[in-house]
Amino acid sequence: xxxxxxxxxxxxxxxxxxxxxxxxxxENADAxxxxxxxxxxxxxxxxxxxxxxxxxxxxxxxxxxxxxxFTDYVQPNKALANGDLDANLFQHGIYLESFAKEHDLxxxxxxxxxxAPMGIYSNEYKQVDEIEKGSTMAVPNDPTNLARALLIxxxxxxxxIKKDVDPLRASLKDIKxxxxxxxxxxxxxxxLPRLVDSEDLSMVPxxxxxxxxxxxLNALALEDMPDQYRNRVxxxxxxxxxxxxxxxxxxxxxxxFEKIIDEEFEGFGKPQWMKEE
Numbered sequence: 001x002x003x004x005x006x007x008x009x010x011x012x013x014x015x016x017x018x019x020x021x022x023x024x025x026x027e028n029a030d031a032x033x034x035x036x037x038x039x040x041x042x043x044x045x046x047x048x049x050x051x052x053x054x055x056x057x058x059x060x061x062x063x064x065x066x067x068x069x070f071t072d073y074v075q076p077n078k079a080l081a082n083g084d085l086d087a088n089l090f091q092h093g094i095y096l097e098s099f100a101k102e103h104d105l106x107x108x109x110x111x112x113x114x115x116a117p118m119g120i121y122s123n124e125y126k127q128v129d130e131i132e133k134g135s136t137m138a139v140p141n142d143p144t145n146l147a148r149a150l151l152i153x154x155x156x157x158x159x160x161i162k163k164d165v166d167p168l169r170a171s172l173k174d175i176k177x178x179x180x181x182x183x184x185x186x187x188x189x190x191x192l193p194r195l196v197d198s199e200d201l202s203m204v205p206x207x208x209x210x211x212x213x214x215x216x217l218n219a220l221a222l223e224d225m226p227d228q229y230r231n232r233v234x235x236x237x238x239x240x241x242x243x244x245x246x247x248x249x250x251x252x253x254x255x256x257f258e259k260i261i262d263e264e265f266e267g268f269g270k271p272q273w274m275k276e277e
Contacts, residue, residue, distance in 0.1 A: 034244050036064040040076045040088040043069045045116055045210050045265065046231060050089055053260040054233075057251035063244070074099075080236060081105040087235045087248060089113065093228045094144060094168070106237040111249045112271035114261050115230040116206025118148050119219030120156070121193075124200045128156050128220050131201065133181050138195035138202040139172075141186035144229075146171060149203040152223045158182065168228065206268075216267030223269070230271050 037058060041047040047069050055065040068085065070076045076088040077099050091099070093109065100107045125131055139149045150170045153159045160177035161170050172184055185199060193212035195202040201220075209216060216222065233252065235245050251257055253273075261268060 034086075034242070035062065036066070037244055037248070038084070038086045039065060039067040040070060040079055040085040040090075041067060042073065042076065042090040042207075043071055044207055045268075046089050046113075046207075049113065049261075049265065052264055053257050054089075054248070054251060057254060057256055058247060061247055061251070063247070077103070077105060077107060077234070080107060080234065083236075086239070086244065087233055089231060089233050091234065092231055096232065096234055107234050108237040108240045110233040110235055110240070110245055111252050112227055112230045112232045112273065113252060114265060114268040114270045114274070115225065116210055116216060116265075116267065117223040117225055117269045118145070118152060118203060118205045119209065119216060119222045120152065120201055121196045121204050121209070121214065121219055122201045123196055125220065128158070131158070131180055131182075134183065135180065135200040136183045136185060138185045138187055138192055138199045140189040140192065140203065140205065142189060143169065143171065145189050145205055146186070148205075148223060148225065148229055150175070151226075152203065152221060153182075155224065156221050168226070222267065225269055227271050230269065 039050045039055070041050050047067060050067045055067060058065050068079070070090070073090065073095070076085070076090050077096075079085045080088050081103075087110070092115070093112075096107060096109060099105070120128070124135070140146050147168050147170045150159065150161060150172075151167055154161055154167075158178075158180055159175050159182070161167060162174050162176045165174040172186070185195070187195060189205055190208055192202050192204040193208055193214060196204070204212075204214065206216060209219075233248055239245055258274065261270075
């Protein structure tokens, strides 16, 4: 009887030890056991943001973070959807929504991050009020970026858009007033930095400006972009409540993250949630 009792105690002790071991480990790791986060980002400022701001703060929480760089805007979402990535950072909200719908993918936004704004650049003029009548301006030829460009021009008093037009979908034909009689030249967005030299003015998206080693703070005007046009971290919808996703959001909302942005990403426009803090 005594031997049976001793054996039972031994089995119970081993069981409790096993359960305790299962519950031990890095307390900051995902509850599912995830300790590695695979990010993806397009080459340039958003890959830098992962490497300089997001990854170090996640590593302080005990995660191992890798970042795969992409050179196009299709593969990062496909890689996320098929499980090759855990999160990506490269796209604004309108693109995320339309891409997911078009390709039947279940992707969700985690949090909006500071984003390089589009700006008006010129080697001819130093200020907006110097712009002369009949000046030429290069603008993006794709609908999304063109609508953004027109919002900036309206904010600066250079054009007026028809009142019944959705400002997020405005085009050149929707311009009601053009007091400076600006001659608009529509070109592919990636070519706009080059046209700063050949046109009087060029409207350059922030990512292309940085890729061309342009200083955002040299712009005559920078957009106060709606949050729909700011980039965001995205994950698979099934992961949206996972601990690693909560930790990504937490580090982006941290004071340490904002400090790095202020020091390393000058000129980046902050999302509304940052301005409200």
